[in-house]
Amino acid sequence: MAGxxxxxxxxxxxxxxxxxxxxxxxxxxxxxxDGEFLVLVGPSGCGKSTLLRLLAGLDxxxxxxxxxxxxxITSLRPAQRDVAMVFQxxxxxxxxxxxxxxxxxxRRSGRRSHLEQLQDQLHRRTxxxxxxxxxxxxxxxxIESRVAAVAAxxxxxxxxxxxxxxxxxxxxxxxxxxxxxxxQPAVFLMDEPLSNLDAKLRAxxxxxxxxxxxxxxxxxxxxxxxxxxxxxxxxRIAVLNQGRLQQLGTPMELYxxxxxxxxxxxxxxxxxxxxxxxxxxxxxxKLGEHxxxxxxxxxxxxPALEGRVLTAGIRPEHLQxxxxxxxxxxxxxxxxxxxxxxxLVTCRLLDGDHLVQVRADPNLQLSAGSALHLAADPHAWRLxxxxxxxxxxxxxxxxxxxxxxxxxx
Numbered sequence: 001m002a003g004x005x006x007x008x009x010x011x012x013x014x015x016x017x018x019x020x021x022x023x024x025x026x027x028x029x030x031x032x033x034d035g036e037f038l039v040l041v042g043p044s045g046c047g048k049s050t051l052l053r054l055l056a057g058l059d060x061x062x063x064x065x066x067x068x069x070x071x072x073i074t075s076l077r078p079a080q081r082d083v084a085m086v087f088q089x090x091x092x093x094x095x096x097x098x099x100x101x102x103x104x105x106x107r108r109s110g111r112r113s114h115l116e117q118l119q120d121q122l123h124r125r126t127x128x129x130x131x132x133x134x135x136x137x138x139x140x141x142x143i144e145s146r147v148a149a150v151a152a153x154x155x156x157x158x159x160x161x162x163x164x165x166x167x168x169x170x171x172x173x174x175x176x177x178x179x180x181x182x183x184q185p186a187v188f189l190m191d192e193p194l195s196n197l198d199a200k201l202r203a204x205x206x207x208x209x210x211x212x213x214x215x216x217x218x219x220x221x222x223x224x225x226x227x228x229x230x231x232x233x234x235x236r237i238a239v240l241n242q243g244r245l246q247q248l249g250t251p252m253e254l255y256x257x258x259x260x261x262x263x264x265x266x267x268x269x270x271x272x273x274x275x276x277x278x279x280x281x282x283x284x285x286k287l288g289e290h291x292x293x294x295x296x297x298x299x300x301x302x303p304a305l306e307g308r309v310l311t312a313g314i315r316p317e318h319l320q321x322x323x324x325x326x327x328x329x330x331x332x333x334x335x336x337x338x339x340x341x342x343x344l345v346t347c348r349l350l351d352g353d354h355l356v357q358v359r360a361d362p363n364l365q366l367s368a369g370s371a372l373h374l375a376a377d378p379h380a381w382r383l384x385x386x387x388x389x390x391x392x393x394x395x396x397x398x399x400x401x402x403x404x405x406x407x408x409x
Contacts, residue, residue, distance in 0.1 A: 002069030002186045003034040003219060004055065009064035011050055011243075024050045026243040028064070035217045037210070039224060039234030041266070046240040048223040052189045055221065056085050068186055084180035085189040088196065090172045092164040098175050099160040102147045105183045112139075150178045153212065170201045174208075181212065188213070188220040194229065202226075206233060227269040231255070239263050255315075257397045261388035264313050270344060272313040272382070273356040279305045285312055285381065288351035290329060295378040297393045310391065311384040316344070317359040318380035321372050328373040331356070336366045347374065 011025040025047045032038045040048045053059040055066060057078035066074045073081050084105070092101050112120070116139070123137035127144075151157050154174045164172055173193060180188055190209075194202045210233055213220050224230055230237055231251045239246040239254065239262075247259040258264035258272070265271040277285040277292070283299040285292040292312075294302060322328045331347035334355065343360045358374060360366070383391040 002071075003036070004032040004187055004221070005067040006030045006051075007065045007067070009051075009054065009066065010062045011047070011054060011059065012062045024243050025054070025061070028243070028245055030238060030245060030248070032219055032221065034069075034219055036236065037213050037220045037222065037234050039222045039230045039237045040240060041224060041230045041237060042240035042246075043266070044225075047243040048240055049191050051240075052085065052191050052221060052223060055081075055187070056083050056189055057081050082186040083189055084183050084185040084187075085191065086176050086180050086193045088192040090164075090176045090196075092172060092175055092179075094164050097161050097163060098151075098156060098167070099147060101164070101175055102150055102156075102160075102178050102182050103143050105179060106143045106146060109183070146182055150182045153181070154178045154208075169197050170205060173197060173205060177209065177212070181216070184216075184218075186219065188218050190220065190222045192223055192225065194224075194226070209233070227267070230267070237267070239266060241266075257390070258313075258382065259390050261311060261313070261384045264382065264384070268315065270316055270357045272315055273319070274311050274313045274384075275349075275352070275354055275356070277310055277312040277383075279308050279310060281306060285310075287312075287329070287349075290351055292376055292381070293378045294381050297395060297397050298381050298383060298391075299378075300394050301383070301391055305383075305391070309386075311388070313382040313384065314356075314376055314380050316357045318377040319356060319358045319374045320377075321345075321358065321360055321364065322375035324373045328375045331372055331374050333366050333368055333370045333372065335368060338362050347372070349374075 006028050009025055009028040009030075010023070013022040013024060015021045024045075028051070040051065042048055050059060054061050057073070057076065061074065064074075065072055068081065068083070093104065096104065107120075119135060120137050120140050122135035123140040126134045147160075148157075151160055154177060156171070156174055156178060159167065159171060159175075164175070167175065173196075176193065193209075194205055197205060206229060222229075222233060234251065236249060237251055237254055238248045241262050247254055247263045254263060254267045258267060261274065265274065275287055277287050279302050280286045280291060283294050283302040285294060285302075324330070330350045332350065333345060334348050335346040337344045340362060343362045343364060343366070345358045345360050345366060347356055347358060348354070349356060356374070366372070385391060
């Protein structure tokens, strides 16, 4: 096992047909600790999958260095990098059984003489015969033992003789995971491995991957678009946009204290509400004719910003339907979605005509066009400047409560 380090990594695809070159990764510096589960998120085309391909050796960087542990691997062939990749499309060999798919990488590791290759083939051909007629092979015996252990861990024991076409989507995904596990690599690379599964199967497989990573302690880079996967699986999340690292931190650090507007609106579902405000006297924010109070670290930063126009962000759960008072914001219901455990209400603020989303009680009866008032949690405001960067605080932000339990590494 080993950590991973990217130093000044860049990847540019050359111009084609007169179009300009495309910068996919731009001067990326990133360190993944030994045994860490790091989740990479970002919009399509931001460089997530390209980063995995560069680490796997499937693409060559334009500039920069890649290290696994203390070893520079930038110029090494893929087979020499000790990484295993799980693809979105599973990439199983259709003509091979589950058993042979699991053992494929093991059989191609290390050099063998022609005599050893023949002996291994004869062992596989005769393994179903009575013991006196079998051709022994220590190497094949070790491979079979490893495949049996992986199959047991992934509950594939009863599927070892099936072909991929005879498997369900979840079973294929487990075989793809097992093939990576069998090699016991230094680093796992997973490129949206659950995107082809239905919601129920995705949840169970997600739990299985986290449990396996905790058990094996293998450094893992996991690419996803799914907010639930990002928030629940990783020790840390790295947010990419246009090939640049936007923020790196624990899931709740990114959720509670985003470093810029992009992260604020990318992390979280539904995303953070954003409103144009002016900083008023007494650590207040002015939205149109309404004054909004602030408390906590944000309030201590406001006196030095009085009179500035900023963007204020607040999460949907920090807006509450409240009595009609001068302090609360009048709004009109545009749309409501009852999700069983909660209700997501889209409202239009009457002051400024801004749309916001609110988490509400699912038993609350609301209809389009009805009037209501919203109260904002004064501790929950997040402020961003004209460039979209978070306003610097005079003191480090608090943890704002306990972090969720994450897999240890």
